[in-house]
Amino acid sequence: VSVDGRALKKDASVLILGGGVAGVIAARTLHEQGITNFTIVEAKGELGGRLTSTTFGAKGKEVTLELGANWVQGTQTDNGPANPIWTLVQKHGLKTHENDWTGSIVTYNATGPDDYLDLFDESADAYTNLTITAGTRVDKRLVDATARTGYSLLGAKSRTPQAMASEYYQFDWEYAQTPEESSWIASSWGNNFTYNTDVGGFGDDNQMALDPRGFKHIIQAEAAEFLKPAQLRTNSTIKTIKNSDSGVSVVLESGEVLHADYALCTFSLGVLQHDDVVFEPALPDWKEEAIQSMTMATYTKVFLQFEEKFWFDTEMALYADPERGRYPVWQSLDHVNFLPGSGIVFVTTTGDYSLRIESLPDEQVQEEVLGVLAAMFPNTTIPAPVAFHFPRWNADPLFRGSYSNWPSSFFSEHHENLRANVGERLWFAGEATSQKYFGFLHGAYFEGADVATDMAKCIKAGGCVGMKHVQEVTNARPYKI
């Protein structure tokens, strides 16, 4: 049988490229649709992708820590919509605890303790205002601008280290980039669709994963329910993706070639941007412009373990350095709610500061971090840590950053193009392709499910055009020069 000269094939084979949240949920979706002729091809030795943990600590004091995603952000409010990651946490019995980001915090500057919680609260209000005014801009069809423009127009101008640290906590700590680098409108979507129940969000609870099996357990346990051994290839790094009208072939690092009728690429935006994988033929201009126009940001957790705790008793602490973004957000894991007795505290950096520390040797970063602790606790002799570790997400060829961020020069049409299939055979999904939830685990989940649903329809129909894309992203009105 044929349609337009194409062979109708209803038992088509599918390669799912990448076994993170999007890849596993896409596989589950195809399975549910009765399409079982698929294989997940994953470079790492296990499923989970950016859901990844490590054993950290001195001998006899080891614990499981999350190097990547750590929180279920927004869970569920009453019987409202549930974050699907929260649903998986409950289904698979993952250990979590609520993390109070705003009510359990103390503040410091470069000379020691400094109570600027009033500025911290003002900054939270300014951020809320930023998201509300972004909504107004959408309703009025006003153009996007940077979140910095938004803050300034609202009169929220952070001029002291304390005000800058407070703003950082609200903004950069979430988006992993500065307000200058981020879209006013899209960063507000990111917040509202997750946290604000008025627009369908899940609620404002943040649950921290604390399970010794790692946060990845939820996705591995989910896969174990349907995935057969023959449907998974781990330790298989893809070097080339060849796309044609009749199917897709991928060339592995080993030289082996896998063929299928369709492929779903779930590699991170950073991997696509960095040319770690070669597309043959090269991706069309509309796709390449979309890929290069969104940003892959970097978020870095720097872990320290000490013989014993000498720091704050709250869950969180904020440090205001004269340099914005220098080792600002601290969290105590040695806390009754998390890993009491662990002797672990960690500090988070983002954006360019993360790239800076990735380029330095571990010893130098450790020395800098200990210097900050010495500034925060002037009356304490800071002991040498017994363990120290931070992951280099940007340098990692399987990720090239931590998660995507939406700059103000990225248009809705770019986003459609980022998401759209190339030809009938090559499809894309992952956190970055989610318009409402880019950057989040639940963004990857929804995209895996939604794109695989579209693919299944296409496969069952024996072929389709797929998602729409625009050939060129243009202005509504021409430039006047």
Ligand SMILES: Cc1cc2nc3c(=O)[nH]c(=O)nc-3n(C[C@H](O)[C@H](O)[C@H](O)COP(=O)(O)OP(=O)(O)OC[C@H]3O[C@@H](n4cnc5c(N)ncnc54)[C@H](O)[C@@H]3O)c2cc1C
């Ligand atoms: C440090 C950090 C903190 C985060 N914190 C949170 C958080 O608290 N809450 C939250 O909701 N989200 C958080 N996120 C974001 C969340 O982890 C991601 O949105 C989500 O895991 C992305 O899933 P994905 O399936 O789209 O991509 P990935 O997990 O990147 O999956 C893609 C897979 O493709 C594989 N791959 C890449 N290249 C190749 C190749 N050449 N050949 C074969 N396989 C390849 C990778 O190994 C990977 O397994 C965080 C991320 C990071 C890094």
